[in-house]
Amino acid sequence: MLDQNQAEELVKRALSFSDADETExxxxxxxENLTRFSNNIITQNVARNTDGLAVKxxxxxxxxxAGTDRxxxxxxxxxxxxxxxxxxQAKENSELLPLLGQGTYxxxxxxxxxxxxxxxxERADVIAxxxxxxxxxxxxxxxxxxxxxxxxxxxxxxxxFAFHRETKAIFSGTVEVEGASGWAEExxxxxxxxxxxxxxxxxxxxALQARNPIALEPGPYDVVLEPAAVTDFLMFMxxxxxxxxxxVEGRSFMSGKIGQRVMGENVTMIDDxxxxxxxxxxxxxxxxxxxxxxxxxxxxxxxPVHDRITSAKVPKGGFALxxxxxxxxxxxxxxxxxxxxxxxxxxxxxxxxxxxxTTKKGILVTHFHYSNVxxxxxxxxxxxxxxxxxxxxxxxxxKPIRNMxxxxxxxEAFNRIELISKERKTAHAFFGGAxxxxxxxxARFNFSSVSEF
Amino acid sequence: MKSFAENxxxxxVKLGATYADIRIVEKRREDILVRNGQIxxxxxxxxxxxxxRVITDGAWGFASSARVNKAxxxxxxxxxxxxxxxxxxxxxxxxxLAHEPVWRDTWVTPCTLSPFDVPLTEKLTLLxxxxxxxxxAPQVVxxxxxxxxLRERQWMATSEGSFIDQALLRSGGGFSATAVKDGDVQxxxxxxxxxxxxxxxxxxxxxxxxxxxxxxxxxxxAVALLAADxxxxxxxxxxxxxxxxxxxxxxxxxxxxxxxxxxxxxxNFAGTSFATTEKLGNFQYGSPIVNLVCDxxxxxxxxxxxxxxxxxxxxxxxxxxxxxxxxxxxNRELAHRIGANRSVGSNRADGWSHIPIVRNSNLSLLPxxxxxxxxxxxxxxxxxxxxxxxxxxxxxxxxxxxxxEVGWEIKNGKLGRMLKNPNYQxxxxxxWRSCDAIGDANHWVLWGVPNCGKGQPSQTAEMSHGAAVAxxxxxxxxxxxxxx
Numbered sequence: 001m002l003d004q005n006q007a008e009e010l011v012k013r014a015l016s017f018s019d020a021d022e023t024e025x026x027x028x029x030x031x032e033n034l035t036r037f038s039n040n041i042i043t044q045n046v047a048r049n050t051d052g053l054a055v056k057x058x059x060x061x062x063x064x065x066a067g068t069d070r071x072x073x074x075x076x077x078x079x080x081x082x083x084x085x086x087x088x089q090a091k092e093n094s095e096l097l098p099l100l101g102q103g104t105y106x107x108x109x110x111x112x113x114x115x116x117x118x119x120x121x122e123r124a125d126v127i128a129x130x131x132x133x134x135x136x137x138x139x140x141x142x143x144x145x146x147x148x149x150x151x152x153x154x155x156x157x158x159x160x161f162a163f164h165r166e167t168k169a170i171f172s173g174t175v176e177v178e179g180a181s182g183w184a185e186e187x188x189x190x191x192x193x194x195x196x197x198x199x200x201x202x203x204x205x206x207a208l209q210a211r212n213p214i215a216l217e218p219g220p221y222d223v224v225l226e227p228a229a230v231t232d233f234l235m236f237m238x239x240x241x242x243x244x245x246x247x248v249e250g251r252s253f254m255s256g257k258i259g260q261r262v263m264g265e266n267v268t269m270i271d272d273x274x275x276x277x278x279x280x281x282x283x284x285x286x287x288x289x290x291x292x293x294x295x296x297x298x299x300x301x302x303x304p305v306h307d308r309i310t311s312a313k314v315p316k317g318g319f320a321l322x323x324x325x326x327x328x329x330x331x332x333x334x335x336x337x338x339x340x341x342x343x344x345x346x347x348x349x350x351x352x353x354x355x356x357x358t359t360k361k362g363i364l365v366t367h368f369h370y371s372n373v374x375x376x377x378x379x380x381x382x383x384x385x386x387x388x389x390x391x392x393x394x395x396x397x398x399k400p401i402r403n404m405x406x407x408x409x410x411x412e413a414f415n416r417i418e419l420i421s422k423e424r425k426t427a428h429a430f431f432g433g434a435x436x437x438x439x440x441x442x443a444r445f446n447f448s449s450v451s452e453f
Numbered sequence: 454m455k456s457f458a459e460n461x462x463x464x465x466v467k468l469g470a471t472y473a474d475i476r477i478v479e480k481r482r483e484d485i486l487v488r489n490g491q492i493x494x495x496x497x498x499x500x501x502x503x504x505x506r507v508i509t510d511g512a513w514g515f516a517s518s519a520r521v522n523k524a525x526x527x528x529x530x531x532x533x534x535x536x537x538x539x540x541x542x543x544x545x546x547x548x549x550l551a552h553e554p555v556w557r558d559t560w561v562t563p564c565t566l567s568p569f570d571v572p573l574t575e576k577l578t579l580l581x582x583x584x585x586x587x588x589x590a591p592q593v594v595x596x597x598x599x600x601x602x603l604r605e606r607q608w609m610a611t612s613e614g615s616f617i618d619q620a621l622l623r624s625g626g627g628f629s630a631t632a633v634k635d636g637d638v639q640x641x642x643x644x645x646x647x648x649x650x651x652x653x654x655x656x657x658x659x660x661x662x663x664x665x666x667x668x669x670x671x672x673x674x675a676v677a678l679l680a681a682d683x684x685x686x687x688x689x690x691x692x693x694x695x696x697x698x699x700x701x702x703x704x705x706x707x708x709x710x711x712x713x714x715x716x717x718x719x720x721n722f723a724g725t726s727f728a729t730t731e732k733l734g735n736f737q738y739g740s741p742i743v744n745l746v747c748d749x750x751x752x753x754x755x756x757x758x759x760x761x762x763x764x765x766x767x768x769x770x771x772x773x774x775x776x777x778x779x780x781x782x783x784n785r786e787l788a789h790r791i792g793a794n795r796s797v798g799s800n801r802a803d804g805w806s807h808i809p810i811v812r813n814s815n816l817s818l819l820p821x822x823x824x825x826x827x828x829x830x831x832x833x834x835x836x837x838x839x840x841x842x843x844x845x846x847x848x849x850x851x852x853x854x855x856x857x858e859v860g861w862e863i864k865n866g867k868l869g870r871m872l873k874n875p876n877y878q879x880x881x882x883x884x885w886r887s888c889d890a891i892g893d894a895n896h897w898v899l900w901g902v903p904n905c906g907k908g909q910p911s912q913t914a915e916m917s918h919g920a921a922v923a924x925x926x927x928x929x930x931x932x933x934x935x936x937x
Contacts, residue, residue, distance in 0.1 A: 050806050051519045082499075089577070090492050249595055
């Protein structure tokens with residue numbers, strides 16, 4: 001995988017070809033090795049190697065950007081010429097800010113050579129274990145084992161240079177037996193930390209338990225959400241609520257609410273790229289150091305994340321924010337504003353077992369499928385349960401149930417969280433992004449309809 | 454490029470591959486976005502790379518790289534063979550590819566005006582004019598207008614002897630206004646949501662949209678929605694404008710008819726399908742007036758090309774005929790699973806770096822016989838919904854819930870008050886069976902979906918769905934709106 005020296009050479013060589021007023025280069029490199037299986041066989045097996053170099057130039061207050069994936073001198077010069085062409089034909093951008101000088105960044109331990117070198121034979125071996133276990137239960141296994149990483153570097157004509165690389169291994173599996181399904185997943189930077197047996201055993205156990213589901217009437221139920229189910233909520237909070245542009249334009253549930261209670265007292269959410277559970281990029285796409293930001297503290301809205309542009313804007317209502325960039329900028333300019341990339345819901349002191357034991361009648365959810373936003377301010381979402389949904393009665397998992405659709409304001413639901421687990425894990429949301437999440441129990445969560453399976 | 458391609462095939466065969474193909478793809482993109490009076494995107498991107506796919510020891514391997522040179526092609530081809538051998542450790546039977554004639558051909562998307570010949574200043578002038586119009590209302594906090602153009606040149610060679618050189622072009626654009634007041638956010642878009650309307654072709658497509666002509670109306674409607682009544686919950690007759698029917702087709706007919714999904718190959722991510730193979734030919738998917746046809750030859754379709762990424766010639770075939778489920782979308786590998794002798798040509802990859810997988814084709818609802826006015830006049834108690842705002846469907850493609858930007862109440866045959874937060878929920882086949890009127894050819898538009906995600910690793914494909922306004926009876930609407 002690309003290393004810092006190689007990245008620095010390339011970035012500086014590209015910059016040397018530009019005579020624009022200001023020039024910025026963002027280099028990306030990805031290696032994605034993924035073995036996919038279904039019906040107990042390997043169906044797809046790929047090794048993707050991608051490169052990209054985006055160059056942005058300022059000509060006064062005009063800006064243009066071009067990209068290439070070829071790094072010979074001629075291609076780099078052409079990309080710069082294209083960026084200058086775009087800038088020369090653009091209108092002036094009144095929000096355009098000068099590029100930043102060198103920052104100080106704290107490294108995050110996100111790269112592991114084991115993961116980068118994990119090959120197709122080793123992935124096949126793990127999958128073979130899964131398939132063998134599934135076959136013993138007369139079940140079928142589907143899923144992925146992915147190992148790879150990415151590197152990103154940013155440099156500019158003010159001598160800023162920053163480099164980061166990270167690896168990621170994902171083992172995810174769905175087991176189907178007699179029309180029922182169960183699922184489990186684990187994500188780690190270090191592939192050797194993946195507990196494949198735990199993933200396999202959990203997916204099989206859930207599938208076996210999920211056979212012959214009954215139909216439950218739609219309505220409000222106490223719900224116990226495993227960590228993967230919580231991730232969808234955090235993902236939509238990230239894109240609809242925690243970004244500085246949504247906030248200043250009045251489109252966030254936090255708009256006008258800083259310092260006010262928006263969630264339960266037991267809810268604290270932080271964006272932290274330096275967490276051991278989900279280490280991330282220590283700088284943003286302008287080269288600002290990424291800060292740890294307390295988004296929600298004991299239910300009180302504290303702050304969204306900002307870039308230099310959003311932090312300077314006065315929101316509707318008239319009070320000045322008086323804050324600086326938090327180091328969450330996407331490549332500038334952009335249309336979406338800054339976002340947190342490493343959101344974590346702080347742990348509580350409970351456990352999944354306790355949540356189940358304390359539930360007289362409720363629903364246990366493994367994860368959700370295809371959730372989406374109905375109302376961005378109340379953050380009303382709708383989505384389906386999948387791969388292991390169970391009725392809890394009198395403190396025990398009583399029966400499997402057919403999958404249900406929820407329609408609920410998750411901001412309001414986070415005011416009704418009764419328990420949060422002490423144990424947390426890194427999990428993916430359906431549409432992407434990694435979050436550090438515990439299990440939670442929420443009172444009176446609304447399920448609006450039921451499916452046929 | 455031809456010599457690179459031949460080199461890859463030769464290397465793969467020497468290493469023991471029984472089938473090999475290579476796609477060398479060169480992309481050129483231009484993405485422009487203006488937001489609140491500023492240029493938020495002005496990106497000119499070029500991209501070149503290749504992907505090699507092999508069958509060795511009866512199983513697939515794939516590898517890709519951005520470095521197009523002989524040494525790298527040899528390395529990547531060797532890696533693809535190594536990966537295939539690893540895949541072969543867990544197979545049930547050798548991969549079988551349906552027969553396809555050998556093709557040596559070129560194909561180019563027809564266009565009248567290349568978007569890359571139109572000056573950036575001209576495009577920006579149009580987008581800024583739209584922006585200015587949208588922001589005449591203070592309640593509009595975000596005005597976004599965009600255009601995007603993509604030219605993709607692909608050279609594909611197979612070990613069977615096919616060599617296909619295609620140049621695909623697609624263009625489009627659109628805009629939206631987001632209005633905010635007292636914690637309420639409303640959006641109106643034109644010609645459709647999430648970036649607008651896209652078709653294969655050149656800048657003539659953008660000119661044909663007449664974007665600026667609609668900017669004032671979109672602004673006015675976004676503001677009006679803030680004061681509109683909330684769509685009431687209940688059971689109603691539902692009329693959907695064409696772009697929303699297109700989304701309905703995509704999610705509840707297109708995806709469930711992808712054969713790889715039916716056979717469980719997407720089980721871990723996007724799910725499976727209720728449209729299992731025993732239903733083929735004997736399941737009532739919709740009412741007798743519902744006819745849904747795939748057509749990858751249709752002019753203007755985003756999936757329209759000469760050949761797919763299996764080197765299969767593009768075709769037209771039915772999925773639902775007079776309400777009955779009659780067809781799937783599939784590739785060479787899966788054809789034999791339903792007794793088909795030939796692929797229908799539905800295998801496509803997102804560029805060079807991804808492996809081809811079964812993708813939604815240009816799947817359209819054939820026009821009916823009603824005019825929009827007739828449909829409204831015949832409706833006693835209904836809601837007309839327009840422009841998608843949200844979508845959610847279960848992993849077997851049965852229970853869905855979709856939201857639109859705007860609705861209008863229909864009472865006793867007349868359009869009435871505007872409604873905000875309209876949404877509707879249903880079970881796929883019950884919904885299509887309740888369809889009792891479809892707009893005629895005068896109302897039919899080929900709507901583009903440029904951002905369909907599928908697969909692991911995730912990849913994006915583009916396709917079109919032709920649709921006119923359509924009516925559905927006794928549909929649950931306004932889910933969750935009791936609290937508003």
